[in-house]
Amino acid sequence: MGAAAAAAAAPPPSSSSWSVWESLVRSVSNFRLKTKQQELLLRVSALVLIYILAFATRLFSVLRYESVIHEFDPYFNYRTTLYLTQKGFYEFWNWFDYETWYPLGRIIGGTLYPGLMVTAAFMYWTLRFFTFAVHIKDVCVLTAPFFASNTAIVAYFFGKELRDRGTGLVAAIFMAICPGYISRSVAGSYDNEGVAIFALVLTFYLFVKAVNTGSLAWSVASAFAYFYMVSAWGGYIFIINLIPIYVIVLLVTGRYSMRLYIAYNTLYILGMLLAMQIRFVGFQHVQSGEHMAALGVFFLMQVFYFIDWVRHQLADPKLFQAFLKTTVIAAVGVGGLALVVGMATGYISPWTGRFYSLLDPTYAKDHIPIIASVSEHQPTSWSSFMFDFHILLILFPAGLYFCFKKLNDATIFIIIYGMTSLYFAGVMVRLILVATPAVCLISAVAVSATLKNLSVLYREKAPAVTSAKTSASQKASAKSGIDQKLPFQQEGSLLLVLGSLYLLVNFVFHCTWVTSEAYSSPSIVLAARQSNGDRVIFDDFREAYFWLRHNTPPDAKVMSWWDYGYQITAMANRTVIVDNNTWNNTHIATVGRAMSSYEDEAYEIMKELDVDYVLVVFGGVTGYSSDDINKFLWMVRIGGGVFPIIKEQDYLNNGEYRVDSQAAPKMLQCLMYKLCYYRFGEINTEYGRPTGWDRARGIEIGNKDVELEYLEEAFTTSNWIVRIYKVKPSANRR
């Protein structure tokens, strides 16, 4: 029909060209695809578009700023990747880094998850092999978006496994643009999470597939995905606890099957053996309290299998009951005894503080200030849930409803995953990331099911509409012919479809807006708008780091608060005392103590630590609020936690933290205060304000003539954000 219409529309200029045209049209119409093929084509092109979209939407920061590594931790990852590509894998694996944690050093190979670095290096080597002369930095910058695209594809398969292809497609698009995931995977955010979320979703998908099919191949694949996850991120703990919970739930609900037995045992044994190859993880699978649940469930599975076998063998149900009782009691007893003995002898380590703080949100605040001091470890507020999930938050319960309605092994898994991860997301802001795949998948179930139901409702009457051209009486008779239709069914369903489309479109706009506004600033380069609308760039961090790199002795030691450790080692290439790998609390507390002491006391500490330069971050001139003065109370707390000589009360005035003339005397004289405000009292930062007006805190500082005796100003960046001081040699060596 279409072909005929097209032919009719074309003017026939001459008979010969007419016949040519006709044959052409015919040959084109012969190419018309079958429905299946059309569907395949649509699906594949949708997936390809999702793949591109997931990558492209994460490139805001590259376009707006430049191809640069963001934040703090990514700089360590970048530095290690650089080392890996330059020196090879064995050097990397055996790397003892003496440039951090001076004078202790750090065994890099044994204290990191190498998955990310090896992945990036592998991509780099592959590209190099195909003669693409890319720089490793650009590979690192684009690793996270690339893996985000891959995650979207895995989400498609996962969704397909959960329900159908439609769900898969919706899950893929949600996964591609959900801000909760974008926040950790924009270009330049070269962090473990970037590849870990991919590994996490892949492991779960393959495990669900293995449970659904009972195939050994899928189980082995999921074990390897688990290994990849272990190599990439400490969050693998979540997998190794979630899957046992899932197994127990299946056992309790009477869904134990041979498929489950195969899937779990393969994953556990193979995954555990593989995970032990990661030096940072080592024997934790059998020795640490956090992994005991998986071990316990493994034994439980064997008991279940054994009981099952015995039931087959024993015909007598009474005998079997007796046997069951003794076996269960014996198994529980032996297991409990083993656990107690293990704990008592110290073979099994107790749970770590981080794990406790996950289960009990108030734990970190009381016991581990260093965890509580990190902003991303704070409990999540409702606004950030809304910000990161938007309509998914509303769709999530609806999705749960659809999952419960069509309960099977796969949907049980996603329900458990969704519920637990949502709890953890509530405990810590950064764990929103872990919850995101579950929320996306469950919401995809809701969207897909709703749209499908609505379209069925709409389509039920569709033929009547096409034949409605004839006459009113026919229409009336047709209506009476089919009786169970709802009033305004077609219009209503159309309206609902349009409504949900509106919601989805809004979600897309929200995601794009959030990505461009909130999650695409590298934080190493700051941008602000001037009053006339021009964009000003504060590149002070790199200015300072580059100055350190070229104008200090190569073996100089730099003391700063631990936040900047990774950046200093990576960009300034200088030795630091502490860095973001907060493995030694005492060392950090020493730095905190130095920062909060009087200058002469601090000088002694710095001499002991062999410090040459001190670096502080100061936002008083620009109004940059996450500077060291605002972090200072944490330094005091962490320092005071180890050295009781530092008391938080000394820095507060009637319990209030302030830096103006009302501030506590010790505050006004401590090293951090002096270094930040040295000669600040002389400058005019804002028109109509007195000199020494701190724009970050909006007050006039209390101590305007800061004198330094043991240190001298070595460098201050153009906007005063970073200030570097040189520790003078001892008086008798001057």
Added chain:
Amino acid sequence: MNENTKFQLAFLLFLAASSYLISPAAANLVLNRVDRRVDLTSQIVRIASSLKVENAGTDDVSEILFSLSTEHAEKVAFLQAVLVEGKSKSKSKSTAVILTVTPGSSDGRVMLFSVALPKPLKGGDSLSLETYVVLTHVLKPFPEEIGQSDAQLVLFHESAYFLSPYPVKVQSTTFKLPSSRVESYSKVGVTKLVDSEVRYGPYENVEALATAPITLHFENNQPFAVVEELVREIEISHWGNIYVTENYKLSHGGARHKGSFSRFDYQSRPAQSGAASFRHLLARLPPHAHSVYYRDEIGNISTSHLRSDFKKTELELEPRYPLFGGWKVTFTLGYSVPLEDFMFKSSDGRRFLNITFGSSFGHVVVDNLIVKVVLPEGSTQPTISVPFAVEQDKEIKHTYLDTVGRPVVVLTKKNAVPEHHNIFFQVYYRFNSIAMLAEPLLLVTGFFAFFVLCIAYVHFDFPISKSSASFQAQVQREELVDLVQRLQKVMGIQGEAADRLEASLRDVARSGDTAPCKVARKTADATWKETSKDLKALSESFHLSARSSFVLPKVEVLLQKEKEMVEKLQQKQVATVEAYERKLSSKDIDARIAPLQSKYSTLKQEVRDLIYALDD
């Protein structure tokens, strides 16, 4: 070149016969008048001397010797002698070539350079010669370390007398200083300080190789920008672009910074603070330069301004931080220029690149300048033509999509100054334009291979065991899917026939002419007859198929409904045609047809639903 080995060889020669080398030449020549102007206004010292040479002997002299203290000779960036002919000032640059480098007097204090004359100077004749010497790194800061608020003072050691292997009759020297602030200057005979100039002489009848050491100590706050190493990479792409990348290691070569650096002083009192420091550099790029970037190891540097017009492109760069004495910084400056501006074809069919050699910056000294010209892959026989002595080397570079690598010509020049080394040089090579297609073809081949692999994968049969249950199940499933598709196709054909018949019925209702409707009925009947055979075969195969149990009832219902639908349609057609032939009123016709029509619509709807359901 092997200047070093020459030097060593010459040194050995000097040990054997030093006195012999100097004496015969010095014997005959006399310098009647020497005027020397020494420009000390920047970090580069430029000495221009005009000499009047007279051959006092009788023998012809074919070369003139001219000397520098060894201390200065090591720092020579550029040296040139110009013969001035006749009284007129029209200079013809006859010779400016330094033929040999010969160490001078026995204590190694003096180094001689000889200038070959185009025609020998006969006895008694005289000529005018101008020599021009450019020295770098000879201004020594004193004090060596200064604080932020201090001005930079430098020392310059020279001789008040023109150092020459020949006796000089009359001579004078002028030192031009950057400012009138002079700390001290040695006094030798007639010496005076006028404004920012120190004048020595005139002196008369000075012996050969006589010296009168003097020291000038004065303020020089000019930027002592020293590029310790500059690697310029010029990459030619015959697709229309030349990529220039310049890697700088820049340092401040003046007095070292001492004590603290106060940003407050630097910002609030720019006049007194950091007078000797600098924060801007001006690069002159070729016209049409585009895609300019400025970055370093840790990323982009956002402080630069680009101005361009049709004559030139100017780039004002600001390093990440101001440079004080002894501070260093590295950065990379890159840009692209259109190929046609710099690429030409020589008469013998070779191509040649004609581009500047040195740094884009004015007023910098480049200690070690390495120029790498990356020729396109497949070019051969590269030869270079540089107007001064350079070391030459070859490399291979591998970059995007390269197979054998690109030939690279590496040129190294030590101690380069902008005005004499930032001049054009040429690289000649042979290149076949066909080679340009190598890389696109490589890509095409790669993608083609990929698609072929995909096609092969789809068409190959990979299962290991053909008897396994899962394989069987898959085969059966595929068969079933195929059957369903065929069924749907047949249904589609039947449906179309029905639609056409229905359309003709509507035409009847409009026109009342029943003839075309009868024809339509005939064709539709024919189609149904044809397809019913197919349907029968299909339904049989559905029965045979092993895994069809769950679709079979659906298919059966579908077939039955379809049959009913066709029957109803036929009845309707018969009724309609009859009614019209009998010329019944339209109301009657409607009444007759309506029940049939409603039944037909219901059936049609059901059939459609069933076909749709089969997809799942």
